[in-house]
Amino acid sequence: MATPAEPTAPTGADPDRFARAIAAIDAANADDPNTIVVDGVVRPKEQAHAEAMTEWVRRFDPDATEAQLLAARAHHLRRWAYPRDSEPDGRAGYLRWRAEAKRRHAAEVGEILRSEGYDADTIAMVQDLVAKKGLGRGDRPDVDGRPDPFQVHEDALCLVFLTTQFDDLVDRLGDDKTVDVLARTLPKMGDRGRAAALALDLTDRQRALVGAALDRLAAGPDADDAGTGSDG
Secondary structure: OOOOOOOOOOOOOOHHHHHHHHHHHHHHHOOOOOEEEEOOEEEEHHHHHHHHHHHHHHHHOOOOOHHHHHHHHOOOOOHHHOOHHHOOOOHHHHHHHHHHHHHHHHHHHHHHHHHOOOOHHHHHHHHHHHHOOOOOOOOOOOEOOEOOHHHHHHHHHHHHHHHHOHHHHHHHHHHHHHHHHHHHHHHHOOHHHHHHHHOOOOOHHHHHHHHHHHHHHHHOOOOOOOOOOOOO
């Protein structure tokens, strides 16, 4: 399998410590038994998703902080270890699973960062981003000319979903339920994320589904979460 691409340390970061933390996160995700094909190469799913997430965060915010990049790399850390079927079907089961998955991701990345000597404030920020504690309903405005880090994280997460899991979602759920998921995903995104999503090289079917979701949103707000799809 291909060696994970290592992101450049952001300005102000200790490059050696940052590289060690990224390597530790990648090593943890390398055990994923689920795989996807990226550029013709079979990769551990969460490892490949983590790399894509890091790239999208940097694309949306070229000056992303060290905490943002660490959170991007660890956003679904070892997610396969707590699969969706750990909780019952239905919305209540989904919400319990999602909350516990976020808690686990945050706890596990916290252990890695503490072992590499990161300070408590940085660890807390990474954990909050992984758990999406500051997101709220999404579409958060820029702050002092900078993209909001929680919105950048959510936009990147949605773009990873659209570029790697869209077809699988349609195959599993069918068109109507996929539109439901998209109609709940799009409002969580900011202007940058939505623009990037609409600029993707989508198939005719995918573009039609996104269009149907946008039409549904234009007809009226839908406040509920999907209970499936990109899995938070």
